[in-house]
Amino acid sequence: xxxxxxxxxxxxxxxxxxxxxxxxxxxxxxxxxxxxxxxxxxxxxxxxxxxxxxxxxxxxxxxxxxxxxxxxxxxxxxxxxxxxxxxxxxxxxxxxxxxxxxxxxxxxxxxxxxxxxxxxxxxxxxxxxxxxxxxxxxxxxxxxxxxxxxxxxxxxxxxxxxxxxxxxxxxxxxxxxxxxxxxxxxxxxxxxxxxxxxxxxxxxxxxxxxxxxxxxxxxxxxxxxxxxxxxxxxxxxxxxxxxxxxxxxxxxxxxxxxxxxxxxxxxxxxxxxxxxxxxxxxxxxxxxxxxxxxxxxxxxxxxxxxxxxxxxxxxxxxxxxxxxxxxxxxxxxxxxxxxxxxxxxxxxxxxxxxxxxxxxxxxxxxxxxxxxx
Ligand SMILES: [Zn+2]
Numbered sequence: 001x002x003x004x005x006x007x008x009x010x011x012x013x014x015x016x017x018x019x020x021x022x023x024x025x026x027x028x029x030x031x032x033x034x035x036x037x038x039x040x041x042x043x044x045x046x047x048x049x050x051x052x053x054x055x056x057x058x059x060x061x062x063x064x065x066x067x068x069x070x071x072x073x074x075x076x077x078x079x080x081x082x083x084x085x086x087x088x089x090x091x092x093x094x095x096x097x098x099x100x101x102x103x104x105x106x107x108x109x110x111x112x113x114x115x116x117x118x119x120x121x122x123x124x125x126x127x128x129x130x131x132x133x134x135x136x137x138x139x140x141x142x143x144x145x146x147x148x149x150x151x152x153x154x155x156x157x158x159x160x161x162x163x164x165x166x167x168x169x170x171x172x173x174x175x176x177x178x179x180x181x182x183x184x185x186x187x188x189x190x191x192x193x194x195x196x197x198x199x200x201x202x203x204x205x206x207x208x209x210x211x212x213x214x215x216x217x218x219x220x221x222x223x224x225x226x227x228x229x230x231x232x233x234x235x236x237x238x239x240x241x242x243x244x245x246x247x248x249x250x251x252x253x254x255x256x257x258x259x260x261x262x263x264x265x266x267x268x269x270x271x272x273x274x275x276x277x278x279x280x281x282x283x284x285x286x287x288x289x290x291x292x293x294x295x296x297x298x299x300x301x302x303x304x305x306x307x308x309x310x311x312x313x314x315x316x317x318x319x320x321x322x323x324x325x326x327x328x329x330x331x332x333x334x335x336x337x338x339x340x341x342x343x344x345x346x347x348x349x350x351x352x353x354x355x356x357x358x359x360x361x362x363x364x365x366x367x368x369x370x371x372x373x
Pocket of ligand 1: 024025026209234
């Protein structure tokens with residue numbers, strides 16, 4: 001299988017052994033997951049399905065950020081415990097992912113379940129001379145990692161702007177440099193906290209993914225990624241702290257998924273322009289939602305349009321009618337080849353359409369795409 005690697009900026013053969021390790025950055029469960037999230041995890045699901053079909057074992061980890069500024073703010077506004085809020089939203093998320101037929105993940109670890117590993121990792125960064133503490137805040141010193149930006153290829157001014165946009169606070173006066181990022185921070189009065197040698201606090205944003213990925217999958221991951229907007233700061237910061245701690249490459253292939261828009265802009269909680277899997281699955285059927293998402297290439301940014309659902313519904317009808325045919329064809333191998341070339345699902349769907357119209361049975365090809373007819 002060949003995949004586009006964000007860091008090398010090209011499509012390369014997947015470099016792996018018989019067990020493929022994958023890590024996709026999961027959700028912060030403070031609000032309903034929308035179609036943009038589903039699109040990310042679906043891309044990882046298709047890769048897993050094709051790799052398993054080709055005889056590999058896959059281990060895909062998807063974390064849950066269950067302690068974070070947004071989650072704590074929302075829990076405070078609802079006057080509920082942050083873990084109750086997180087459990088409720090996770091249950092909804094899991095149902096949504098089942099609706100679009102995602103394979104179960106290898107593990108779904110939580111940030112709050114990895115505090116000892118996080119503290120150990122921060123200690124390693126101190127030992128490496130890349131961490132410093134000011135008033136209970138612990139930072140990664142960006143200047144000690146000259147490769148910062150190796151994932152996103154963002155230049156310094158872009159990195160500073162993106163850090164500011166994502167709550168990284170480059171003008172924090174405690175920082176030695178605006179690109180330094182938080183590893184550990186003091187908790188506010190009503191926030192959860194854990195003891196550490198820098199005082200009671202909680203982890204920064206990026207450190208959990210390094211700690212969880214390396215704990216569950218080892219120092220070097222075959223495939224790691226998430227939404228395209230995570231490349232900087234999240235993934236560059238993960239790479240910086242992981243590689244500093246272990247001295248080994250953190251990720252062989254960085255896989256980034258395009259953003260889903262609606263009404264001419266990015267789908268986002270803050271804009272309130274969201275579409276949800278459960279809602280769309282009721283309007284049509286779950287398989288049509290999966291098919292609509294598969295009709296877009298995973299790396300493209302695209303706009304959700306209502307007619308995609310109707311098109312997918314009629315596509316399903318065509319595919320189903322082909323099941324009555326006893327005529328087999330090479331369609332399964334053609335779909336495999338399309339997926340092997342950077343997960344070209346739009347091409348795979350077009351091939352299945354042609355085979356179904358041609359009166360061939362496309363059942364096995366649909367099954368490989370995770371579509372149950
Ligand atoms: Zn992450």
